Amino acid sequence: MQLTSISKLTLIIFIVFSLGLVVLNTKPLTVKSICSINNKTAGLEPYIRVVGIITDVYVRKNFVLLKINDGCSIDAVMFNCNASCITKVKQGKTKVVDVVGKLKLDKKPILIISRLNLLS
């Protein structure tokens, strides 16, 4: 194969796969993919979307504790959740949640989520 052909071919491959990476960057993380990353919430930026099933809900005075599950389990907390928000949480089976940050409680990372959107 001539060098000119190789250089053209490799340039095309580079462009195609780079675009693939750009598309991948916009793909929402799933709970499973987060679990497979060494530090579960390392590098998570705000507004990364996390898809998973909420399996447990613990209602407290000023916040709600959740377990989000999709093959593995991640803890999450939501502050300032009013009565209608709690109803949504209890009703929902599959949720898309927006992560706004993370904190550590007893050395475990916990996602901070701001709102829940029920998937129909």
Place this chain on the structure above:
Amino acid sequence: MLIVVSMLLGIVMGCITGITPGLHINLVALIVVAFFTQGISLNLAAFIVAMSITHTFVDFLPSIFLGMPDEDTALSVLPGHRMMQKGFGYAAFKLSLIGSLLGLVIAVLLLPVYSFAVPKLYGFVKQYMFYILLACLFVVLAKEKNKLECLAVFLMAGFLGIITLNLKHIRQPLLPLLTGLFGCSMLVFSLLTKAKPKKQVLKSISISKKEKIKAMIAGIVAASLVSFLPGLGSSHAAVIGSSFFKLSDAGFIMLLGSINTIVMLLSFLALMLIGKPRTGSAAMLERIININPSTIIMLYIIALITGFIAFIIAAKLGRTIAKNIHKINYTKINVAVLLFVVLLCIVVSGIYSLIVLVAATSLGVFTTTRGIRKMYLMGCLLLPVMIYYWPF
């Protein structure tokens, strides 16, 4: 006595991590520190320092003979491999060892200078790091005939680096990125052009005293600049260092060898002078011992002794590999190494890392076919760092 044993164990482990692509000293240090408790912290520190310094001597072996670099030896692949193809692989490796040893000795001798100058200059250099990197890029570009093409490669690599480092779907993004750009691309190119190494000459090649001095000055200055600043490492120092003087392949490999070892050594000093760890090994040391002038002197003595022992062991290892590499079918080695890299990326970084690997490899091959220096592929790390230090 236990310190001596720890140091020797560290040297052995450093040889293993240096030879094995994908096995990083940070991982080993983390495991060792996690397993051992307080009470033997000084011995652990001796182990970590010895392992780290030895690693910097030995890690040019897979880079030169297999085309499989790590982050710190990435730029050595092309000149090292080129020399190996001509039968001078052992000579290339010996030059990197000489660079490492000389760099180690000079850095130890300059300890009082660093101790005085770094606290005073740290803030100033950090403030102007963007301009320093930009200036180095322009100086390097000015020497090229095809400036626009080189700049385009730099920007494409930078774009790839920015996307990859921001990707949340893969672990250890540097593995597929740097292996693809510098390692796999070399192997793929060798396969496509049916390159075969000649029988290796087991002799060192001499380079002029002037070339040695240029390589060492460039190495010391560049490594000193990056060792104390966040986000910068050996590969950035190599780009900065090569902008000072025009060096032959041999001089460049010597430069890389010295930078690698000096950066590692100075990262321990950075703990004391600015209170920040700049390498994984330094981060481990910070956890296990109290860093003060007397511990630094002890660590430096260990590093110096390790350097001399590692030089001898590494030279023997290199000789053995160089003696036998021509007996093995080079095409089969290349294919085997490529398959190993693919497997390593999947296991360490996840399945999506293969997209990064293919993109990086294709860019690396493109760069080689166009005759552009692989240095511009360092844009993958340099551009993100320049954005980090962006002053506006």
